[in-house]
Amino acid sequence: xxxxxxxxxxxxxxxxxxxxxxxxxxxxxxxxxxxxxxxxxxxxxxxxxxxxxxxxxxxxxxxxxxxxxxxxxxxxxxxxxxxxxxxxxxxxxxxxxxxxxxxxxxxxxxxxxxxxxxxxxxxxxxxxxxxxxxxxxxxxxxxxxxxxxxxxxxxxxxxxxxxxxxxxxxxxxxxxxxxxxxxxxxxxxxxxxxxxxxxxxxxxxxxxxxxxxxxxxxxxxxxxxxxxxxxxxxxxxxxxxxxxxxxxxxxxxxxxxxxxxxxxxxxxxxxxxxxxxxxxxxxxxxxxxxxxxxxxxxxxxxxxxxxxxxxxxxxxxxxxxxxxxxxxxxxxxxxxxxxxxxxxxxxxxxxxxxxxxxxxxxxxxxxxxxxxxxxxxxxxxxxxxxxxxxxxxxxxxxxxxxxxxxxxxxxxxxxxxxxxxxxxxxxxxxxxxxxxxxxxxxxxxxxxxxxxxxxxxxxxxxxxxxxxxxxxxxxxxxxxxxxxxxxxxxxxxxxxxxxxxxxxxxxxxxxxxxxxxxxxxxxxxxxxxxxxxxxxxxxxxxxxxxxxxxxxxxxxxxxxxxxxxxxxxxxxxxxxxxxxxxxxxxxxxxxxxx
Numbered sequence: 001x002x003x004x005x006x007x008x009x010x011x012x013x014x015x016x017x018x019x020x021x022x023x024x025x026x027x028x029x030x031x032x033x034x035x036x037x038x039x040x041x042x043x044x045x046x047x048x049x050x051x052x053x054x055x056x057x058x059x060x061x062x063x064x065x066x067x068x069x070x071x072x073x074x075x076x077x078x079x080x081x082x083x084x085x086x087x088x089x090x091x092x093x094x095x096x097x098x099x100x101x102x103x104x105x106x107x108x109x110x111x112x113x114x115x116x117x118x119x120x121x122x123x124x125x126x127x128x129x130x131x132x133x134x135x136x137x138x139x140x141x142x143x144x145x146x147x148x149x150x151x152x153x154x155x156x157x158x159x160x161x162x163x164x165x166x167x168x169x170x171x172x173x174x175x176x177x178x179x180x181x182x183x184x185x186x187x188x189x190x191x192x193x194x195x196x197x198x199x200x201x202x203x204x205x206x207x208x209x210x211x212x213x214x215x216x217x218x219x220x221x222x223x224x225x226x227x228x229x230x231x232x233x234x235x236x237x238x239x240x241x242x243x244x245x246x247x248x249x250x251x252x253x254x255x256x257x258x259x260x261x262x263x264x265x266x267x268x269x270x271x272x273x274x275x276x277x278x279x280x281x282x283x284x285x286x287x288x289x290x291x292x293x294x295x296x297x298x299x300x301x302x303x304x305x306x307x308x309x310x311x312x313x314x315x316x317x318x319x320x321x322x323x324x325x326x327x328x329x330x331x332x333x334x335x336x337x338x339x340x341x342x343x344x345x346x347x348x349x350x351x352x353x354x355x356x357x358x359x360x361x362x363x364x365x366x367x368x369x370x371x372x373x374x375x376x377x378x379x380x381x382x383x384x385x386x387x388x389x390x391x392x393x394x395x396x397x398x399x400x401x402x403x404x405x406x407x408x409x410x411x412x413x414x415x416x417x418x419x420x421x422x423x424x425x426x427x428x429x430x431x432x433x434x435x436x437x438x439x440x441x442x443x444x445x446x447x448x449x450x451x452x453x454x455x456x457x458x459x460x461x462x463x464x465x466x467x468x469x470x471x472x473x474x475x476x477x478x479x480x481x482x483x484x485x486x487x488x489x490x491x492x493x494x495x496x497x498x499x500x501x502x503x504x505x506x507x508x509x510x511x512x513x514x515x516x517x518x519x520x521x522x523x524x525x526x527x528x529x530x531x532x533x534x535x536x537x538x539x540x541x542x543x544x545x546x547x548x549x550x551x552x553x554x555x556x557x558x559x560x561x562x563x564x565x566x567x568x569x570x571x572x573x574x575x576x577x578x579x580x581x582x583x584x585x586x587x588x589x590x591x592x593x594x
Contacts, residue, residue, distance in 0.1 A: 022049030230285035
């Protein structure tokens, strides 16, 4: 798109997100096309369905800068079709959508349906949530951001931008900015792992990692400084050698001085003053085995740290020593002791991660399991039952973990019921064996609430009616079953199969449509029994009315006047003084003759 031709007017960033949506809007932009004197809209979207996306159909509401709908038809219908978008891929930026008025400055996008592989997905009755305020990583210390860049691979399409968070409503925000349900272990947009993010994109972890790296760098600088001193001293010795007579004396004197310093450093080492001994041996350079004695002093310092249970320093020192003596084994012992201390001080999560670093050392695997078990108990006590379930799945068969899984599922199902997620709660409750005080009541409530939500299609209404019948005397299920029976009489799409005009009693025009007539089906009405809305559709316009039911009559409010539709058998008849229309419900077209 040429930047010289188009001028940006407004940006569109959704303030809400839909749970379970296979498609996500990343951003949109309204442009002015001055050559054609029109406003156009460009959308950037992402396929997060996990499958191949072939098409997306949507409505775009158009408004001026004050939020008022633009004059005329303020809603644009657009379809992205004939696509093969893989999951996780971005699309839509290469298409411009013409808007109905050059004064459009604000838009709202509503998804209607999508074709995903061979399945049609309808965006109806989806839970919409506000996107909470996310914390930008740009506010963090530069040292942390630099450490994070070293620790995590960058994603060019969805960069690391925000602090990952878990919210009380069982959702979590990925570092790429995508909101996800807590049940999803990986981000639906960028596929980053939730647990990995929370561990790595963490100030405490990054600070520890930064300090360890700085300590290592400092030690390297010290070694380089000693080496530089040694090189300068060697240079002085070369100068001295050129003066043969004086050189012999100086060399003799230097040797005895270094020997005296060496013996002093040995005494410091034997007295346990390892840090002073290390500095003294470093200053001696290559004199005798001073380089080896530097490592011995460092080894002594590391062991002293371990004895004092200063595990953080001991880990750094043993790590720097590498394979010197048994340093590698003592490094494991350090981490092992550190993990035990964390476990004893009531920090099972940190202990679990420590044991994981030395999983094959001693009984670390067993102790890590116990730490995970204690972490599960902490999560349950904090009411974080979904997190507890994640850890229990990793734990496997251990102690009373099977009972804890059932109890956690039950408690999480109770939370889901409180939050209105009845379908998920029902699935969990059906997985649970055993007697729980309110399980039966929760199952009934979930079935009741799910049945109440079934109203989009006639098939759903039938399903709801059957469920209410099965629920029997629970709450007002009997009345709801009757309501669904009445809904099945009216709810759905009705096609016009006959149109007649007359003067007095004389018919002047008579036309039939559909499989029983001479012309194809065209005009029809859609009756939404539950929202009491009647939508009249034709090739010219789409009109929407509210209505009331009175016996076999549907009375629609048409801008103050009343339009009556009468149900006669399986036919719906609309009659005025000059014409009459007969409609038949879509599921009865092959059974009813006009």
